Amino acid sequence: MTAHVAVVGASLAGLRAAEQLRAAGHTGPVTVFGAEPHLPYNRPPLSKELLYAPGAATPAELHTKVAFRRRASVADVTFRLGLPVVAADPRGGRLSLGDGSSVAFDALVAATGLRPRRLELPGPLAGRHVLRTLDDCVALRGALRPEAAVVVLGAGFIGCEVAATARRLGCRVTVVEPCGGPMQRVLGTRLSEGVRRHHEAAGVEFVIGRSAARFLGDGSVTGVALDDGSTLAADAVVEAVGSVPNTEWLAGNDFLDLSDGVLCDNRLMARGAERLVAVGDIARFPNPLFDDVPRRVEHWSIPTDTAKRAAATLIAALTGAESGPDPFAPVPSFWSDQADLRFQSFGSPALADEVRVVEGDPGRPADGVLATCHRHSAHVGTVAINLPPARQRELRGAFATLPAAV
Structure with a gap:
């Protein structure tokens, strides 16, 4: 395939999208555009290890501590950094850049993530x-x-x-x-x-x-x-x-629903557009693990999960192949380190109308606590605090085997 795929957003979601395009067999040019001057890097340490680290390091010095390793599979991917995309014409296949130039593309990946509210x-x-x-x-x-x-x-x-x-x-x-x-x-x-x-x-x-x-x-x-x-x-x-999805560069395309991120179908294809997929926490898609309501998910696991599915969807659109019948039903997961407390979550606890503490004393979270989250009695999430890693892996595996809700 010689089609040029443009990936707008050079954080984790954009990097994973480029990797998954190559893993799925796309051999044509891939260009990743990023507004920041840095190659993709890991954000969770910003509020913990890097914020605590002594010394007045520069952003470039901190980047060396959190930059993602660039895999051989994306060695030929072009990264254009420090240059935001300010507008896009998904149907016409053209991006407008912050320096006044424009770039043509055959397929588009929206991976611009969030900004703080x-x-x-x-x-x-x-x-x-x-x-x-x-x-x-x-x-x-x-x-x-x-x-x-x-x-x-x-x-x-x-x-x-x-x-x-x-x-x-x-x-x-x-x-x-x-x-x-x-x-x-x-x-x-x-x-x-x-x-x-x-x-x-x-x-x-x-x-x-x-x-x-x-x-x-x-x-x-x-x-x-x-x-x-x-x-x-x-x-x-x-x-x-809270956060705000970075979708302004897609504004003016009235066929897209940008009311809360980019509305997609279960394959991550943007509703109203061909050859446009969204990945990461701007993708609003239905997850049959819970129901058929499209939602954005701001969890650590989602960039990787959505990139894999979106890459397969985009390549199918470029080649005319079937994208596969299996529903996309990822298990969201994230963690949070707060001094001596380590939180681990699986599923979507925020959907719950009831939280049940099933292990430990909620008044002593440092000693280890497990809570399950339920909506209309259905298990929709699990939260663990200070449980051993082996126990956390067990919990994730158990959650992943739950039947789809719809």
Whole structure:
């Protein structure tokens, strides 16, 4: 096949897409476009090991610690980095780049991932941080000085990881969360409460049920005013309030549904377009393991899983072959390290309406806890804290054998 495949997005999803295209037999040119100047790298350490590492390293120096190994199979893949794609014509087969140039393609992979959601509140911008890129990590690390007052807005997994790391660095940390305890949507009330007390014992403070109303300071943030009129002093603020799919470069193509990522069928082909697939956490697709509702999945395993299926789908579209009858039913998984707590999740716990603690004491998560997550009594997820690796592999294997929901 001589068709040129353009992959827009040079993070893990884009890299895996290029690898899987080659593994599936595509021999034509593949070009990966990335807005960042760095080759694909591993993002989870940004809120943990790299954020904790001493020294004021540059983004390029940090990249050497987390860059993915480039496999021989993609040695001939072209990476065009530091140059964003600003527009695309999927039906006409052309990309517009940030420098005013354009590139033709025969098939397209959307792999542009997410960016942190920012709060639109009054007050200064300086001193406000997010964490998604190497540059973000370097900027935040410089603000995490011993005894610095750090306010983390959001008690999801990223917010709690940053809070735990900042506390280890000697910062005075306060986490503000308007919607319940830390990670409560996934952990349930009892386990969330146990995790909160564990973090509090390490010195992290929580303000639950309140939200930020504005940022204080002249030129740079000095505090956060909350919606009840109280204030928190802040030398640095971390906004960990969710993510936004990077789909603006596909805007204007009214045949695509970009309301929440790229709407795809179960094969990862974008609805309304031929020869356009989406991979990673911008792909919104139905997973029959749970139901027939298309959803985005922001889990570590999804870039690899979706890249494999999307590559097969795209090659079938290019060659006229059948893409295979088996439904795509991946088991999402992710982990989170928060000081001495290691979380491992399988399935989609956030879909649950009930969380059952089946092993351990939820008030003592460091000693090991296992919770199962259920929706209408059906098992949809598993969360383990501080369980041995062998036990975690057993849990994943057990979840993978569950029958599809639809």
